[in-house]
Amino acid sequence: MMKTLHKAFVIGAAVIGFGAAALPAMAEEAPQHQYAATKFDPVKMQERMDAHAKRMHDTLKITPAQEGAWQAYLSALKSNMPQHGQFDRASFKNMPAPERMEKRIEMQKTHLARMESNLAATKTFYATLTPEQQKVFDEKAGHFGHRQHSRMMRHHGE
Structure with a gap:
């Protein structure tokens, strides 16, 4: 009986342990899932970019004298962001191979100009x-102003 009780305890502890180990993984999936559901929502994307810019502003401790340069910098980065809807995946797939290559080169040139x-x-x-x-x-700031842009470029096939 003691052996059976011990075996049941070990099995129960293992089940609880596996369940507890799965909780952090499940908790980590929720924000990613939430992000994935909204990552191409222009409003949510702008909110994330604004929050990131605010964190960077605070981290750098931008002074009032530097504020104009900071705003000009953000404006330049924002104006260089690709616009959603510029890439038509369906028509791209239907293009002949040489035209697809030309389109890719054109997109790379645009990307280089933005960079x-x-x-x-x-x-x-x-x-x-x-x-x-x-x-x-x-x-x-290794990726500030570039990370979202590169994700979008990979998504759009550039």
Whole structure:
């Protein structure tokens, strides 16, 4: 009887342990699922971008004297964001191979032009930062203004 009770206890503990191990994984899936459901919603995307910009503004401790440069930087990045609806997947699939290649090259040229424009805006803004702010920017802003853009480009086939 003691052996049976011990066996039942071990099995019960294992079941509880597996269930507890699954809880963090399930908790992690919920935000990702929520994000996936709204990632192409322009309003939600703008909210995420605004929240990220605010965090970056606070992290950099932008001074009132730097505020104009910060706003110009954000405006430049925002104007370079690709617009949803510019890519028609169905017509792309129906194009002959040479036209698809031409379209891809055109899209890559557009992407390169956006990156060059973002680089110019970043250099201009970066020059207004103190050395301490530059260090923070270097650490935290590796993908600022680029991460969402690159995700969209992968999604759109560029």
